[in-house]
Amino acid sequence: MTNKYLYITLLAVLGFKAETSAQELRNAPQLVVSITIDQLNSDYLEAFLPLYSDNGFRLLLSQGTVYTNASYPFSPIDRASAMAALASGVTPYYNKITGERWLNRETLRPVYCVDDSKHPGLNTKEATSPKQLCTSTLGDELKVSTAGRGIVYAIAPFRDAAVLSAGHAADGAFWLDDISGNWCSSQYYFTTFPAWANAYNTLQAPSRKIQDITWQPVNDLVGNFSYFMQTGPQQPFKHAFKGDRRYQEYKLSALVNEDVTQMAQQCVASCGMGNDRVTDLLSLTYYAGTYNHLTVTECQMELQDTYVRIDHEIGKLIKYFEERIGKGKVLYVLTSTGYGNEEVADYQKYRIPSGTFYLSRTANLLNMYFGAIWGQGKYVEAYFRNQIYLNHQLLETKKISLAEATSRAQEFLAMMSGVRNVYTSLQLITDNNEHLRKIRNGFNAELCGDLVIETAPGWKLLNEDTQENEISRASFIPFPIIFYGAGTKAEQIVTPVTTDRIAPTISKAIRIRAPNACSVAPLF
Numbered sequence: 269m270t271n272k273y274l275y276i277t278l279l280a281v282l283g284f285k286a287e288t289s290a291q292e293l294r295n296a297p298q299l300v301v302s303i304t305i306d307q308l309n310s311d312y313l314e315a316f317l318p319l320y321s322d323n324g325f326r327l328l329l330s331q332g333t334v335y336t337n338a339s340y341p342f343s344p345i346d347r348a349s350a351m352a353a354l355a356s357g358v359t360p361y362y363n364k365i366t367g368e369r370w371l372n373r374e375t376l377r378p379v380y381c382v383d384d385s386k387h388p389g390l391n392t393k394e395a396t397s398p399k400q401l402c403t404s405t406l407g408d409e410l411k412v413s414t415a416g417r418g419i420v421y422a423i424a425p426f427r428d429a430a431v432l433s434a435g436h437a438a439d440g441a442f443w444l445d446d447i448s449g450n451w452c453s454s455q456y457y458f459t460t461f462p463a464w465a466n467a468y469n470t471l472q473a474p475s476r477k478i479q480d481i482t483w484q485p486v487n488d489l490v491g492n493f494s495y496f497m498q499t500g501p502q503q504p505f506k507h508a509f510k511g512d513r514r515y516q517e518y519k520l521s522a523l524v525n526e527d528v529t530q531m532a533q534q535c536v537a538s539c540g541m542g543n544d545r546v547t548d549l550l551s552l553t554y555y556a557g558t559y560n561h562l563t564v565t566e567c568q569m570e571l572q573d574t575y576v577r578i579d580h581e582i583g584k585l586i587k588y589f590e591e592r593i594g595k596g597k598v599l600y601v602l603t604s605t606g607y608g609n610e611e612v613a614d615y616q617k618y619r620i621p622s623g624t625f626y627l628s629r630t631a632n633l634l635n636m637y638f639g640a641i642w643g644q645g646k647y648v649e650a651y652f653r654n655q656i657y658l659n660h661q662l663l664e665t666k667k668i669s670l671a672e673a674t675s676r677a678q679e680f681l682a683m684m685s686g687v688r689n690v691y692t693s694l695q696l697i698t699d700n701n702e703h704l705r706k707i708r709n710g711f712n713a714e715l716c717g718d719l720v721i722e723t724a725p726g727w728k729l730l731n732e733d734t735q736e737n738e739i740s741r742a743s744f745i746p747f748p749i750i751f752y753g754a755g756t757k758a759e760q761i762v763t764p765v766t767t768d769r770i771a772p773t774i775s776k777a778i779r780i781r782a783p784n785a786c787s788v789a790p791l792f
């Protein structure tokens with residue numbers, strides 16, 4: 269009799285465990301919506317709170333799990349390196365996306381991060397693929413874990429954001445073409461452009477409406493509210509999009525965010541995303557930078573309007589998915605690219621210490637310095653951005669070690685005006701101390717130069733050959749990481765966290781492996 273009761277009890281326990289496991293499986297989100305807002309800044313996000321509805325940012329901030337003190341674990345950051353880091357859960361040191369462009373050491377020509385001549389564009393002349401991204405992504409691992417059944421799409425105004433967030437195994441990536449103003453993609457993802465996307469282009473692409481569009485404040489309240497009181501009250505703005513750059517300017521305005529939302533809704537409906545118990549992934553990119561890269565001072569009202577319009581788009585997304593898929597069945601993850609890409613004011617006009625560091629001139633001086641030591645030769649093979657590439661073949665011929673050459677160059681360059689620091693490739697590869705960690709994480713030995721120059725704050729680094737220049741500005745841009753829906757609880761967490769922990773957190777939530785180079789722990 270005792271054995272009989274023991275047997276019944278054991279069956280009951282096993283049945284309970286099976287039911288619990290089934291319940292856990294049912295509770296996994298049917299759709300993950302990863303929202304990256306390019307250049308989102310917490311200061312502005314909070315400042316414009318009086319202008320928001322109750323269904324967008326307010327809802328996420330009050331009902332979501334909000335990590336208020338987020339950062340990227342590497343430097344420098346731009347849109348491409350940020351998107352790759354979010355998707356892969358690792359820094360450029362491992363995923364190789366050090367920025368939008370880098371120098372190809374073999375051809376000595378700049379390379380765009382998603383260019384690939386083997387995969388022609390669809391509705392665009394730009395040949396594209398994610399082949400430069402050398403680790404797996406969240407979407408890749410979802411595909412592997414579900415034997416291809418999980419649906420993965422990425423939609424963004426910009427090519428790099430769409431492709432890098434989509435990853436290698438995605439069903440598709442869409443972005444807006446700068447020339448035609450239509451949604452486009454690559455033959456890497458599709459043999460032919462999808463019929464539903466073609467139909468959408470015919471009806472609602474920016475090319476169909478731009479001649480009738482004027483961007484002005486979304487309502488009177490936005491047009492009369494001014495957070496930036498240091499320059500006095502601002503006048504409402506009005507922008508039309510004309511000329512050859514009309515689509516580029518449109519993509520750098522708040523209006524493009526509505527196009528992203530509408531394309532996302534069409535993609536979900538046409539591709540059946542979120543319709544079953546196999547989790548799908550939709551990666552979206554919105555734009556919250558300044559209009560046409562102007563300074564904040566020059567487009568204060570536009571920036572306010574941008575945040576309010578993004579608030580509207582997030583509210584529309586949440587309502588659409590709740591009605592279509594069901595409340596609690598969608599996990600939303602929102603964060604920022606963590607940098608600012610506005611034009612910098614003229615410091616000399618305000619007598620702020622500044623100067624110009626001439627890259628070409630510096631390379632010539634370094635060649636002369638090496639020539640005086642080791643004899644004539646072109647020791648500096650190339651230079652790009654703040655990096656100098658030495659001629660490895662020449663050094664090998666002259667039996668000069670790379671360590672000796674970079675060490676001498678480091679000493680020489682450190683004495684120049686406007687130089688704050690010089691890092692060697694060997695130093696960044698071998699030294700992982702706390703001071704160098706963020707710079708090391710943003711470096712990749714195969715792609716980056718042998719010398720990395722850090723100019724003093726306020727100094728302009730100028731390439732005289734290409735006339736490209738950038739201003740050194742060590743600024744901190746605060747931004748959050750927000751999880752909402754699918755059982756997340758309302759909580760504000762002030763503990764500092766890094767963005768590489770987003771991918772493993774989502775992986776754990778949908779019960780798949782984290783991307784293959786990701787080793788950090790989930791956030792919860």
